[in-house]
Amino acid sequence: MYLDADSSKCTGCRVCLTVCSLYHFKEVNPKKAALAVDAKFPKPGHYEVRVCNQCGTCASVCPVEAISEKSGIYIIDADKCTGCGECVKACPTQVMFLHEDSPVPIKCDLCKECIPLCGTKVLFLKD
Amino acid sequence: MFAERSPFGFGYGGKILRVNLSNGKITTEPLPGKLVRDYLGGRGFAARILYDELKPGIDPMGPDNKVLIASGPLAGLFLPAGGKITFAAKSPATNSYGDSNMGGHLAAEVKYAGYDVIIIEGAAAQPVYLYINNDKVEIRDAAKYWGQGAIITEDMLKNDLGREFEIATIGPAGENKIKFACISHDFGRQAGRTGIGAVMGSKNLKAVAVKGTKSLKVADPDKLLEIGKQAFADCFKHTGWKQWVAQGTAGVTVWSNQQGSFPTRNFQSGSLKGYENISGDELVKQTLVNHKACFGCPCACGKYAKTVRNNKDYYVEGPEYETAALIGGDCAIGNMADLTYANYICDELGIDTISGGSVVAFAMECYEKGIITKKDTGGMDWKFGSIEAFDKIINMIARRQGIGNLLADGVKIASEKLGKGSEKFAMQVKGLEISGYESRNAPAMMLAYMTCDIGAHHNRAWAITHDIQVGRDIIEGKAKKVVELQHIRPIFDMVGCCRLQWVELELKLDYYPQLLKAATGLDFTWDEMLKASERVWNLTRLFLIKEHTQTFGRQFDYPPARWYEETVVNGPTKGSIISKANIDILLDEYYNVRGWDKNGKPTPEKLKELGL
Numbered sequence: 001m002y003l004d005a006d007s008s009k010c011t012g013c014r015v016c017l018t019v020c021s022l023y024h025f026k027e028v029n030p031k032k033a034a035l036a037v038d039a040k041f042p043k044p045g046h047y048e049v050r051v052c053n054q055c056g057t058c059a060s061v062c063p064v065e066a067i068s069e070k071s072g073i074y075i076i077d078a079d080k081c082t083g084c085g086e087c088v089k090a091c092p093t094q095v096m097f098l099h100e101d102s103p104v105p106i107k108c109d110l111c112k113e114c115i116p117l118c119g120t121k122v123l124f125l126k127d
Numbered sequence: 128m129f130a131e132r133s134p135f136g137f138g139y140g141g142k143i144l145r146v147n148l149s150n151g152k153i154t155t156e157p158l159p160g161k162l163v164r165d166y167l168g169g170r171g172f173a174a175r176i177l178y179d180e181l182k183p184g185i186d187p188m189g190p191d192n193k194v195l196i197a198s199g200p201l202a203g204l205f206l207p208a209g210g211k212i213t214f215a216a217k218s219p220a221t222n223s224y225g226d227s228n229m230g231g232h233l234a235a236e237v238k239y240a241g242y243d244v245i246i247i248e249g250a251a252a253q254p255v256y257l258y259i260n261n262d263k264v265e266i267r268d269a270a271k272y273w274g275q276g277a278i279i280t281e282d283m284l285k286n287d288l289g290r291e292f293e294i295a296t297i298g299p300a301g302e303n304k305i306k307f308a309c310i311s312h313d314f315g316r317q318a319g320r321t322g323i324g325a326v327m328g329s330k331n332l333k334a335v336a337v338k339g340t341k342s343l344k345v346a347d348p349d350k351l352l353e354i355g356k357q358a359f360a361d362c363f364k365h366t367g368w369k370q371w372v373a374q375g376t377a378g379v380t381v382w383s384n385q386q387g388s389f390p391t392r393n394f395q396s397g398s399l400k401g402y403e404n405i406s407g408d409e410l411v412k413q414t415l416v417n418h419k420a421c422f423g424c425p426c427a428c429g430k431y432a433k434t435v436r437n438n439k440d441y442y443v444e445g446p447e448y449e450t451a452a453l454i455g456g457d458c459a460i461g462n463m464a465d466l467t468y469a470n471y472i473c474d475e476l477g478i479d480t481i482s483g484g485s486v487v488a489f490a491m492e493c494y495e496k497g498i499i500t501k502k503d504t505g506g507m508d509w510k511f512g513s514i515e516a517f518d519k520i521i522n523m524i525a526r527r528q529g530i531g532n533l534l535a536d537g538v539k540i541a542s543e544k545l546g547k548g549s550e551k552f553a554m555q556v557k558g559l560e561i562s563g564y565e566s567r568n569a570p571a572m573m574l575a576y577m578t579c580d581i582g583a584h585h586n587r588a589w590a591i592t593h594d595i596q597v598g599r600d601i602i603e604g605k606a607k608k609v610v611e612l613q614h615i616r617p618i619f620d621m622v623g624c625c626r627l628q629w630v631e632l633e634l635k636l637d638y639y640p641q642l643l644k645a646a647t648g649l650d651f652t653w654d655e656m657l658k659a660s661e662r663v664w665n666l667t668r669l670f671l672i673k674e675h676t677q678t679f680g681r682q683f684d685y686p687p688a689r690w691y692e693e694t695v696v697n698g699p700t701k702g703s704i705i706s707k708a709n710i711d712i713l714l715d716e717y718y719n720v721r722g723w724d725k726n727g728k729p730t731p732e733k734l735k736e737l738g739l
């Protein structure tokens with residue numbers, strides 16, 4: 001199971017990003033969220049939402065094997081992670097992030113917090 | 128009132144950034160505790176700082192004026208619609224306190240960069256823009272952007288700096304100091320009113336670009352998550368949610384026409400023939416590209432649109448209700464394609480569509496009455512309904528060409544110069560053009576326009592629904608409602624939130640003190656928030672008095688003569704008028720409710736009560 005997105009319905013509100021940061025880091029910062037919203041303005045005038053589809057590329061490139069799969073979800077082990085950023089570079093949808101506050105990359109753990117907070121139902125679960 | 132811990136670690140950015148464009152000095156100051164306690168944020172901060180720092184009588188277009196960008200404690204957080212920021216300055220339109228609230232994503236970004244208020248003072252010798260990347264703040268050369276349209280400039284700056292930068296910029300109208308020049312952001316959000324774009328232009332300041340990557344710490348994260356979720360859920364489950372997201376404010380157009388409150392042909396009438404052609408339905412059918420929200424908003428009212436004209440595509444956010452009213456109705460531009468194009472021209476030039484529409488409508492009526500002639504128009508027919516005339520007039524204004532130079536100062540000054548009775552249909556109060564409600568049969572709405580502290584704007588008290596509910600002819604008791612609204616609604620501008628979730632989705636006001644507590648740790652009751660709002664209202668009144676010590680009096684609060692000397696000529700409110708005597712009754716009651724004297728001055732007792 002993974003998170004998917006229908007970008008055509010996105011309004012660019014960034015609520016998904018704020019709840020992601022508040023839930024995981026207990027502070028608000030859309031740049032510390034595990035998904036991304038790109039605004040394509042002035043033309044063609046829509047948003048593109050990028051989410052983690054748990055493809056596992058990150059785990060396969062991690063040199064210290066800090067990323068492992070459990071029930072289809074890839075999780076970073078903060079104790080093993082060296083913060084080298086190889087996974088961030090390799091992520092096919094570019095939804096792993098390094099932030100100056102965080103020694104470990106930020107990655108979607110499929111907590112599902114964002115889903116009900118998107119009013120236009122961009123975000124949904126896929127098997 | 129306060130919890131023991133320091134208020135500034137939570138919710139607020141914590142710092143004031145001060146930039147002097149004359150000498151290049153850039154400094155930061157900690158946010159003073161008293162300011163937080165008495166004024167909350169946003170518009171409150173702006174009013175207090177401008178009152179304290181501006182000498183009376185300064186030229187609004189001179190280096191002594193200051194542009195303030197002030198966010199509030201709830202902006203940038205996880206809660207419904209914390210995406211609003213206030214731009215403020217001494218207004219060139221009213222020569223008094225002016226502010227304008229803007230949505231989009233700037234408020235949040237300013238907070239993530241660590242600031243609550245940005246104070247811009249002095250004036251640069253050459254075109255510049257202000258670059259803010261967290262703690263790195265620079266005044267940079269803007270030669271390559273100067274002269275460019277607002278939409279193009281935003282795109283250019285994002286290309287040059289990174290798409291993640293949030294940009295606030297002026298267009299040619301601001302550069303040419305048009306008194307109703309706006310500030311544009313997020314390809315369709317504006318700080319439209321009171322001409323602060325012109326103040327930026329007078330400082331040679333083309334744009335402000337902001338990037339912030341810091342986190343906002345909050346006092347009680349678990350509580351904020353819990354209440355925030357509840358508040359969002361309440362919004363989503365409201366029966367009005369679907370319609371609001373579908374059409375946004377454009378949905379109001381049909382209703383307003385049916386009420387006879389749609390400004391039409393320079394407020395000669397209250398309903399446009401064929402208004403169905405510029406309805407929200409038509410917007411969705413003909414021009415809508417995508418729904419567009421401000422930061423944190425559960426009910427995106429932005430309608431990003433596209434229209435094609437002479438084989439060229441034009442993209443613009445809108446037309447929202449006010450644009451439909453002042454351009455669609457007031458200039459009688461009655462079809463969606465022309466209206467959308469007119470919206471685009473104004474946005475690119477950087478002109479407020481409310482005042483801009485009103486000024487063009489005024490010019491069209493002057494032409495109709497022979498006050499402006501073909502000599503002034505270069506032989507062109509400036510008749511109502513002509514998009515070609517609209518295009519020409521607004522461009523002449525933005526570049527101060529010919530009679531456009533006179534119109535660029537707004538309808539009040541233009542009518543004083545043109546004379547011939549045009550003052551009577553210069554639709555303004557205190558120098559600011561009236562926004563989208565014909566009010567001859569809506570005394571509360573009229574009083575709201577008369578007494579609004581920035582000039583005739585609807586956002587402080589959208590009282591027309593009250594008129595309709597309790598009876599449109601009734602005069603007595605309306606003042607009380609107007610004052611009540613004038614205290615509630617500006618609170619949103621102080622905390623940095625949009626008010627439409629409360630207005631349209633009935634989000635409970637109880638949420639706001641709770642959210643404020645979870646975010647900042649500060650214990651405000653709703654009544655204390657209302658008191659702070661009343662304090663700001665009295666302070667902006669003192670600003671007006673201070674600027675006009677010799678001439679101040681109740682005449683500042685009168686509407687234009689058209690509203691008490693002429694009847695509405697068409698539509699459901701046809702024939703309605705309000706008497707001067709009733710206007711005075713409205714004002715007397717209003718001053719009484721406010722604790723102001725017969726001339727509209729706050730009494731010493733009132734000021735003492737508010738700690739002013």
Ligand code: SF4
Nearest residue numbers: 010011013014016118
């Ligand atoms: S919450 Fe939904 S609409 Fe808002 S930015 Fe995220 S995906 Fe887009």
Ligand code: SF4
Nearest residue numbers: 420421424427428625
């Ligand atoms: S309702 Fe409209 S103006 Fe208010 S926050 Fe939402 S999108 Fe912005």
